[in-house]
Amino acid sequence: MCGIAGIVDSGGVSLPLYYALYALQHRGQESAGITTYHAGRLYKHKAQGLISEVFNREILEGLYGTAGIAHTRYPTTGENRPENTQPLNFTLKGHQFSIVHNGNLVNNDDLVSDYEEYGHIFATTTDSEVIAAIIARELTISGSMEDAVVLCMRMLRGSYSVIAMLDETIYAFRDPLGIKPLCIGKTENGYMVASESVAMDALGADCIRDVRPGELVRINGNGISCRQITRSDRSALCIFEYVYFARTDSVIDGVLVYDVRRRIGKMLHHEAPVDAEMISPVPDSGMSIAVGYSEASGIPFKEGLIKNRYIGRTFIMPTQTLRENAVRMKLNPIRGHIKNKSVVLVDDSIVRGTTSRLIIELMREFGARMVHFRVGSPPITNPCYLGVDFPTRKELIAHNRQPKDVQSCISADSLHHVSLEGLIHATGHSADDLCTGCLTGCYPVQIPNERSSCRHIDFIHGSYQTTLQF
Known part of the structure; x- marks a missing residue:
């Protein structure tokens, strides 16, 4: 990336x-x-x-x-x-x-x-x-x-x-x-x-x-x-551009990323409603997903975590040690918002699970009574060979684990990932026009020892357009 x-x-x-x-x-x-x-x-x-x-x-x-x-x-x-x-x-x-x-x-x-x-x-x-x-x-x-x-x-x-x-x-x-x-x-x-x-x-x-x-x-x-x-x-647009990578205010292939994430949040509520007192995002990419969840559920949106803007994105830090050390520096809970509260904590994805576990532990340390984790992507169970840092299956917490096992690993009171069908619907694209290899194990290009659904590509012989076509 x-x-x-x-x-x-x-x-x-x-x-x-x-x-x-x-x-x-x-x-x-x-x-x-x-x-x-x-x-x-x-x-x-x-x-x-x-x-x-x-x-x-x-x-x-x-x-x-x-x-x-x-x-x-x-x-x-x-x-x-x-x-x-x-x-x-x-x-x-x-x-x-x-x-x-x-x-x-x-x-x-x-x-x-x-x-x-x-x-x-x-x-x-x-x-x-x-x-x-x-x-x-x-x-x-x-x-x-x-x-x-x-x-x-x-x-x-x-x-x-x-x-x-x-x-x-x-x-x-x-x-x-x-x-x-x-x-x-x-x-x-x-x-x-x-x-x-x-x-x-x-x-x-x-x-x-x-x-x-x-x-x-x-x-x-x-x-x-x-x-x-x-x-x-x-x-085969990478579906994670909409979930995580792209900035919320970007338009990717004609679709505003903010709208996609907001629809994901609404889908999460419809798929797994929960009785809670507040909806809190994991900033920043969980923010608009949490807005959608709050709108659909009627549960108030309130920030339970404040991000230090001078710390980078932990997911794209190159080593696990740096990612772990960065979490406490990057995120600080607001004790007065979460103390004795049942909180729906909304994040874009769970990759290795370490960051999610540390964030939930922080929320409990600062007084949250219950932490329900809602995730804006389906479980990531396969590596990405096309430009995302999902390198091996053994590093992915969801690989060969049931959701209940992942829930236990990250110490959440409940856990729900948006369904693949719900995510695809939120993007506004056809499933056939998205790369979902990290979620399904089926890739749009041929990769040794992996399943693929290769596209048919024709080469065109033609001249330049002298003006842009829309």
Whole structure:
């Protein structure tokens, strides 16, 4: 899970890219970087840390140019190493080339082996460099970035939203199933692409639409053009974008995330009503789910936990020890709200269960009489191979455990997960157009030793659209 952005704007791009990254900080906290292009050279800065730690005014003022791309990283492939920080930057036959990527390739190791046979030397352990290698080799053969993207879509298996910059032109493309989000916006003097619409809101830009699955978007000083490279009988948007990853105020594939989470909350009440005195969210992603539960149940919404805004998201912290130590620093119960109360505590998901258990123990320590846990996703029973940190089944608390056993593990008085059918209904999408592999064990792409329901993908031979189609 990462956040990416690319902008071409005659008014300059370093500050807009910085603000866009700030709006996408929730998608990754390990590292950040910006690369811009001006007068035949790249200007770049990247480092490990939060965006506020990586950049300052002096650095941003030195990133010249009217085209640029940016990235904030949470690693799913590749270790926490400085060389894995993006954008990745290259010089190729007199041209300047940079790339950022959100997603995860399931055939990364095979592709690395193939390209090493061609003589390619890899300088990182991230799968983003494999995409760069495919593009670079095709550029040396055909000289066409469009042909290189077509080749990517033929060779890559997994999830990917990619933004590449070849000199002053930006190319953005989304995998044929649309697993990871990407959208198009209009800035004051140009165009942009970004992982979520909130990046455009932060700049006062207009979000035009989502990049379609299998679509290539080209942006330069002359404007924007689009080409549909593939069509699929079904898409496979990651359902957890709506449950957890995306910001609540984002619009993902035409659907406002806040509305989805509010509907999930209402569904939770209808599926498992409980007699309680207050509804309390686990902030922040449980907030709008709790609002929906309160509206449907008539039980008052009251915050029982206050979040320290200067602590990051514990789920995407890279080690379990950091996640556990962060909980007490991150969340503090309000004793006066929860003492001697029966509380419905609402969270978006339970992954390993450690955080949920610690939060419930905190609520009891501060006086809650009963804690009923309601969860905005079905039990996560399978790993994710497509860009989410659900790495192994043995780490998932719900794998091979019944709900009653999980309830006991996290010390809740009652536990209910929203049903898969209820969650899908809340998204407004068809079940056939969502990736639910972590919930069902059936994945939209072929993965060794796993069940799959692969989509049929056709490649289209056609010319560019000269204007955006809605």
